[in-house]
Amino acid sequence: MRFSLPDSLYIHNRLVEVNVRHGGQEPEQHFRLTDKFKQSLIEDYPAGPIPILPPTNISPVQAVPKLADYLRALNQRVLVFSDYRERLVELANLLIEMAGSQPDGVIAAIMLCPYHHYAAHHAINCALLAARVGQSYGLPPADAKQLVCAALTMNISSANLQDSMASQEAEPSTAQRQTLHAHPLLSSALLREAGVDDELWHTIVLLHHEKKNGRGYPFNLAGEDVEPLAHLLHTLDRVTAKMMPRTYRARMKPKQTLGELYAGKMGEIDPELVSHLVKIIGIYPPGSFVELADGNRAIVVNITANAATPRVAPQSHPAERIDTAQERFRIVKSLNIHVEERYLPLFYRLWSPT
Structure with a gap:
């Protein structure tokens, strides 16, 4: 499926569409950053080393804050590291292993661990929940890994905005909405520039805010046009956000969150997914x-x-x-x-x- 860039000066100042042909196959549609915008991002990147990954033999409650710090530092330098994809996949593998060996512990970490930087911590929590759901569904390992990688990077282009909005009680401003509506495109483009060429990973990132009813963004897709794993991540993204407190509100109780899913207040959700979430999170989750x-x-x-x-x-x-x-x-x-x-x-x- 081919997508059309939204007719927005904001978008066209930052992105270009590129068609890449492999042999006699249909050309692939990629989104890339404009040279000017890419250079402006590189100039703003922080200097210095990044944290190391924590060992796998510690409690998830101890590991998750360290993992969030690592992801934040890594994603802040996405255009700097030539081995960005390898580092990100290594992190995804660690999360999948942790979710498999300590399923209750990772939910407890989501419930208990405070955050210093909302976007990175949300991404780690969502990736852990994605790993658990992938295991519960019995997803093919390759697809499950792509889902976790997408969870870690879906908001890579809007992390600073989401950090500031975590303590914002007011509705998003027009400028903030513009950035939010563009972030699936910009995140995919950033990943392209970093050497990520996994098409399913890109599709999930691009479509993780599309909705079955056609009211999502950035392409306003509907029904079967929405990639199932992107729809799954969209739901997990929202559930994770409800489970994390903000400075202006407490976290929503899991029973209430699952009730909203059942009632359709988070959009059209597959009842099977709700059943899996009940099995994974419980009415009273670990850590509550x-x-x-x-x-x-x-x-x-x-x-x-x-x-x-x-x-x-x-x-x-x-x-x-x-x-x-x-x-x-x-x-x-x-x-x-x-x-x-x-x-x-x-x-x-x-x-x-x-």
């Missing part, structure tokens, strides 16, 4: 706090076959595990408890791989 029928407070540690009855660690005896399927320990309500960053190490051992 609850009050039990005996009056004790507890933190959810593990999802069980019944999404409404997880295993928890009571506040009074955190090494103990309680089955909330027992009537005397049933969950009576969710608690909205914010964990300050300095206390986060106390929770590492609840989801430790060793």
Whole structure:
């Protein structure tokens, strides 16, 4: 399918359309940055080294802030590193491995870890959720990896704006909306300039804001024209945003988020996806706090076959595990408890791989 660039001076000052032919095949449509815009981005890039990836043998609650710092530094230099794609794929592989070996721990990290830079942290959280959904669906490994890579890079061109908007209570300005509506195109173009040539990866990034009803952007596609994995990422993007707090509001409770999905308030969503999300996140996700029928407070540690009855660690005896399927320990309500960053190490051992 061929796409038409939106008729916008903002777009045409930043992007050009290029047709690339391989042998006798139909030419591929690529979007690239204009030379002037590309040079302006390079001039603004920060100098200095970037953090190293954390080891795989630590708790996800400990790893996720470090992963977000790494991704932010990497994406800020997307046009500088000749091995950008290899570094990004290495990160994606690490996230997929972590999601497979510590499925409850990665959800706990989404729930517990505070962020310093919203866009990078959101991307890591969304990529972890994408990895879990890919595993739950049984996606082919190659497709699952492309989905995770797209989650890490879909907002690469709008990260600074999204960081500032994370603390903004007002509606986006006209200029902000212009940038937001262009970011799928600009993100794909940035990836092209960085040497990423995986077509599925680009398609997911380009279409991750398209909607089945035709009211998405930037191409206003509808129905079957929307790549299924792009539609999947669009949903995961929104679910992740609901699960993360902003400076002006608390995170939405997972039960409410899933309820909105069921009710269609986040657009047309495949009911099968909602079922997978319930299985992965649960009604009371790992890392969330609850009050039990005996009056004790507890933190959810593990999802069980019944999404409404997880295993928890009571506040009074955190090494103990309680089955909330027992009537005397049933969950009576969710608690909205914010964990300050300095206390986060106390929770590492609840989801430790060793």
